[in-house]
Amino acid sequence: MASKANHHPSAARQRFGSDWRAGRITAWLTTVDHKRVGLLYIWTTLGFFAVGGVLALLMRAQLATPNENFLTRGSYNQVLTIHGTTMIFLVIVPILAGFGNFLVPLMIGARDMAFPRLNALSYWLFLLGGIVLLSSFWAGHGAAQGGWTSYVPLSTLHMPGHGEDFWILGLHILSISSLVGAINFIVTIHNMRTSGMTWTRIPLFIWAILTYAWLLVIVLPTLSAGLTMMLLDRQWGTHFFDPVHGGSPILYQHVFWFFGHPEVYIMILPAMGIISEIIPVFARKPIFGYKAVAYSTVGIAFFSLLVWAHHMFSTGLPVGLDSFFMLSSMVIAVPTGVKIFNWLATLWRGNISFDTPMLWSLGFIGVFTLGGLSGIFLAAFPIDWQLTDTYFVVAHLHYVLFGGSMFAVFAGLYYWWPKMFGRLLDERLGKLHFALVLIGFNVTFLPQHFLGLLGMPRRVYTYRPGGIWEVYNVISTVGSFLMAVGMLVFVLNVVITARSGRRASNDPWLADTLEWYTTSPPPAWNFDRLPYISNARPLRDVRRRLEAERWK
Amino acid sequence: MPAGVGRRAAVVALAVVAVLLVPAATAFAGNGGLLPPPAHSPNAHRIRDAYVFVMIFVGVVFVIVEGALLVLITRYRRGKRDRTQEGPQIHGSTRLEILWTVVPVVMLTAICGYIFYKLPGINDAPPAAAANQTTITVEGHQFYWLFRYPNGAVSIGTMIAPAGDVVHENITAPASEVNHSWWVPELGGKTDAIPGQTNHSWFQAPIGTYVARCAELCGIQHALMDATVKVVPRAEYEAFIAARAAAPGGLDVGKEEWQGVCSSCHRLNETYVGPALGGNPLLRDRDGIENLVRHGLRQMPAVGENWSPEQIDALIAYTKTLPKQKANGFQS
Ligand code: HEM
Ligand SMILES: [Cu+2]
Ligand SMILES: [Cu+2]
Numbered sequence: 083m084a085s086k087a088n089h090h091p092s093a094a095r096q097r098f099g100s101d102w103r104a105g106r107i108t109a110w111l112t113t114v115d116h117k118r119v120g121l122l123y124i125w126t127t128l129g130f131f132a133v134g135g136v137l138a139l140l141m142r143a144q145l146a147t148p149n150e151n152f153l154t155r156g157s158y159n160q161v162l163t164i165h166g167t168t169m170i171f172l173v174i175v176p177i178l179a180g181f182g183n184f185l186v187p188l189m190i191g192a193r194d195m196a197f198p199r200l201n202a203l204s205y206w207l208f209l210l211g212g213i214v215l216l217s218s219f220w221a222g223h224g225a226a227q228g229g230w231t232s233y234v235p236l237s238t239l240h241m242p243g244h245g246e247d248f249w250i251l252g253l254h255i256l257s258i259s260s261l262v263g264a265i266n267f268i269v270t271i272h273n274m275r276t277s278g279m280t281w282t283r284i285p286l287f288i289w290a291i292l293t294y295a296w297l298l299v300i301v302l303p304t305l306s307a308g309l310t311m312m313l314l315d316r317q318w319g320t321h322f323f324d325p326v327h328g329g330s331p332i333l334y335q336h337v338f339w340f341f342g343h344p345e346v347y348i349m350i351l352p353a354m355g356i357i358s359e360i361i362p363v364f365a366r367k368p369i370f371g372y373k374a375v376a377y378s379t380v381g382i383a384f385f386s387l388l389v390w391a392h393h394m395f396s397t398g399l400p401v402g403l404d405s406f407f408m409l410s411s412m413v414i415a416v417p418t419g420v421k422i423f424n425w426l427a428t429l430w431r432g433n434i435s436f437d438t439p440m441l442w443s444l445g446f447i448g449v450f451t452l453g454g455l456s457g458i459f460l461a462a463f464p465i466d467w468q469l470t471d472t473y474f475v476v477a478h479l480h481y482v483l484f485g486g487s488m489f490a491v492f493a494g495l496y497y498w499w500p501k502m503f504g505r506l507l508d509e510r511l512g513k514l515h516f517a518l519v520l521i522g523f524n525v526t527f528l529p530q531h532f533l534g535l536l537g538m539p540r541r542v543y544t545y546r547p548g549g550i551w552e553v554y555n556v557i558s559t560v561g562s563f564l565m566a567v568g569m570l571v572f573v574l575n576v577v578i579t580a581r582s583g584r585r586a587s588n589d590p591w592l593a594d595t596l597e598w599y600t601t602s603p604p605p606a607w608n609f610d611r612l613p614y615i616s617n618a619r620p621l622r623d624v625r626r627r628l629e630a631e632r633w634k
Numbered sequence: 635m636p637a638g639v640g641r642r643a644a645v646v647a648l649a650v651v652a653v654l655l656v657p658a659a660t661a662f663a664g665n666g667g668l669l670p671p672p673a674h675s676p677n678a679h680r681i682r683d684a685y686v687f688v689m690i691f692v693g694v695v696f697v698i699v700e701g702a703l704l705v706l707i708t709r710y711r712r713g714k715r716d717r718t719q720e721g722p723q724i725h726g727s728t729r730l731e732i733l734w735t736v737v738p739v740v741m742l743t744a745i746c747g748y749i750f751y752k753l754p755g756i757n758d759a760p761p762a763a764a765a766n767q768t769t770i771t772v773e774g775h776q777f778y779w780l781f782r783y784p785n786g787a788v789s790i791g792t793m794i795a796p797a798g799d800v801v802h803e804n805i806t807a808p809a810s811e812v813n814h815s816w817w818v819p820e821l822g823g824k825t826d827a828i829p830g831q832t833n834h835s836w837f838q839a840p841i842g843t844y845v846a847r848c849a850e851l852c853g854i855q856h857a858l859m860d861a862t863v864k865v866v867p868r869a870e871y872e873a874f875i876a877a878r879a880a881a882p883g884g885l886d887v888g889k890e891e892w893q894g895v896c897s898s899c900h901r902l903n904e905t906y907v908g909p910a911l912g913g914n915p916l917l918r919d920r921d922g923i924e925n926l927v928r929h930g931l932r933q934m935p936a937v938g939e940n941w942s943p944e945q946i947d948a949l950i951a952y953t954k955t956l957p958k959q960k961a962n963g964f965q966s
Binding site: 156228239240242331366368396408409413426429431433434435436447448472533537545554592 | 665666667670681684685688692699702707711720722724727735738749753756757809810811812815817822825826828830833845847848849850851856858933935
């Protein structure tokens with residue numbers, strides 16, 4: 083743990099060795115450096131993203147035309163389940179943890195996370211959990227087939243083989259990994275901020291990661307409980323969810339969604355934190371309404387614990403409950419709107435540069451807004467009775483998770499790549515990547531709203547021929563392959579940048595936060611010395627001071 | 635920024651718009667999916683109204699936010715300015731924060747208000763004084779829908795309902811089943827069929843044929859688990875259920891079972907989800923088939939677990955009429 087004592091540069095240098103990036107495989111296997119752990123997270127999640135993406139393309143290929151025979155029934159359901167579970171548990175949640183690991187100590191001026199070994203543990207558990215989850219495909223009877231929500235009794239009494247057990251075990255391991263990581267974030271952020279960095283001077287991304295971590299700590303135990311009951315029902319003859327013996331299938335849904343809804347905010351809040359970092363920098367203005375943005379993060383997190391049954395409107399809850407969950411869900415829309423309006427106000431009278439990180443951020447606002455608005459239909463429960471479990475929901479969740487979280491992740495990758503690797507990703511390829519994904523994304527998912535309204539249920543491996551369904555489905559498939567091409571451009575960009583990318587200075591974007599104060603990439607000990615923090619934009623202060631000295 | 639980039643951005647924007655227009659245009663032509671399907675029951679009508687009401691607000695907000703985004707990034711783009719030039723250092727405005735908190739609150743209150751205003755008409759069926767009442771039980775099974783009528787009659791795959799009556803649906807599934815969700819898009823929203831629990835819904839529809847689908851992942855043939863709701867004149871409905879009740883083991887019942895239940899996984903002459911059944915001796919063996927459908931076998935669910943003996947009779951009566959051999963002539 084970094085204590086005040088070794089803030090002296092040479093002492094730090096001695097303790098941390100020369101270069102945190104030196105050394106080959108063993109150095110990576112044994113690392114406890116937060117930057118390395120962060121990068122391990124990011125590379126691993128990008129690998130899983132490729133897996134999840136290929137699974138998605140398989141589904142879209144099957145759905146391109148009616149009565150297709152490419153990937154049917156059980157196989158389709160396996161792919162569907164592992165796609166969703168991978169994207170959520172192996173991509174978005176951990177890649178945000180990856181950003182957090184790399185950035186939190188740098189942004190708050192610390193030498194490392196509070197518990198570096200625990201940090202390494204959380205990464206290795208994550209990798210293990212991912213492997214266990216994916217090995218579900220090789221179990222007898224194939225992978226789990228219940229969707230990422232894995233409702234019972236389908237997933238308990240009606241799913242033979244061990245695929246489902248691998249799924250449960252994988253999620254168990256991933257929960258422990260996230261829990262350990264979350265505790266580490268909380269302790270780090272509470273205790274290791276550099277001098278002067280009060281709660282209203284920490285970067286908004288730190289607010290977001292702190293809230294993310296608290297939410298994980300609150301809801302993961304519920305998931306673990308649910309998974310354990312499920313495993314007991316499957317393997318040890320208990321009857322928590324078995325109606326034949328007095329158990330309750332609805333209980334599982336409550337347990338799952340008490341975790342599951344906060345989970346969606348776990349996936350979006352840090353993404354919004356990334357957006358709140360990037361927009362001011364490229365608009366050359368401070369974030370509009372720092373406190374409003376920070377408090378709305380906390381507000382969203384709090385209310386996210388009170389809305390879970392909006393996923394259960396069709397299960398026959400009493401109208402009173404339906405009404406409560408409609409109202410609480412509407413309440414959440416308000417702080418979400420506050421964030422969007424503050425970002426827009428940050429653009430107002432700015433000096434906006436359209437570098438790739440900014441393009442992804444602006445794309446995020448445009449696309450996420452649609453996802454948020456479609457959520458209002460779903461929160462109004464009588465309307466939800468028409469829309470739930472249709473392609474409308476698939477469209478909604480991709481607008482918020484792909485158009486939201488993943489767009490922000492790409493914004494963050496383009497933005498912090500120079501800090502992570504010392505080279506800037508190529509701007510032309512970056513813009514091409516963005517354009518292809520933005521167009522492909524909308525072509526894929528916009529028509530899915532219409533499909534849902536027309537009556538196409540979700541989680542179907544095929545549909546009957548006829549009418550406009552065929553048109554929308556084929557459009558959607560074309561869009562998904564367009565996105566895939568965009569992702570290949572990203573891979574190309576990464577490869578080219580690694581070979582011949584432009585070298586980055588400490589602060590290539592003229593940013594505001596502390597991670598840009600040190601070299602790109604930072605030394606093992608992060609900082610030689612730190613400025614005193616007197617507001618939320620220390621780097622701007624530093625730049626202005628240098629400017630002033632130059633003209634003296 | 636050089637003019638070239640601005641132009642490129644414009645081209646990209648145009649391309650996006652063009653691509654988005656394609657589905658939007660198709661959607662406008664006919665009911666392409668901008669609204670819920672045409673409604674044929676008062677509750678479905680009101681849900682559609684509520685959808686339109688929300689759509690108006692959402693549409694306005696969408697246009698404002700996306701419009702503001704486009705205007706702001708065009709108006710305040712860097713252009714020829716230096717990258718380092720800062721905009722005015724405005725840190726916020728409490729009045730604006732209040733404004734964009736209160737306006738959405740008002741809007742969402744209006745939406746919730748309208749929902750509550752429509753809710754009774756969606757939830758509560760018209761009273762007995764206003765219309766004839768009928769109750770039909772809807773049972774979800776892997777992978778078929780079974781309907782029970784007030785006089786004990788049963789049908790599978792097709793619900794026959796009296797036109798103009800308020801039809802109360804008791805929606806459920808046997809305790810050993812999985813979750814399903816009963817959905818007739820033109821007659822209202824979904825109601826889950828949950829094992830061991832009974833949920834309620836209703837409709838009141840004119841003569842017509844309506845598609846029903848299962849909307850909850852329920853296993854390998856979930857995608858094809860649909861049904862038909864046939865709304866017919868009351869006399870016809872009554873004749874149907876009377877005939878059914880009089881001959882619960884009849885050949886038509888058996889045919890319905892074969893087509894609605896067995897055929898979702900079996901073909902006579904080819905392997906489908908399950909093996910080909912043409913020529914299978916079980917099709918002539920009442921006890922054998924009863925055992926099979928009541929208890930299932932490996933991957934095959936116990937599709938007939940709660941069937942009456944007459945329903946089994948009906949099945950065997952029908953399967954006995956099937957060809958004795960596979961079409962290709964080999965005895966299996
Ligand atoms: C190339 C991009 C993608 C395509 C084409 C795609 C496509 C699909 C398809 C076809 C389904 C199945 C729908 C159904 O039958 O219910 C699906 C489900 C899902 N997708 Fe994606 N997807 C993509 C990216 C993502 C990303 C980035 C995420 C995560 C943020 C994600 C999260 C999900 C989730 C959570 C489900 C629901 C799974 C379930 O219900 O079990 N997808 N996706
Ligand atoms: Cu939710
Ligand atoms: Cu079903």
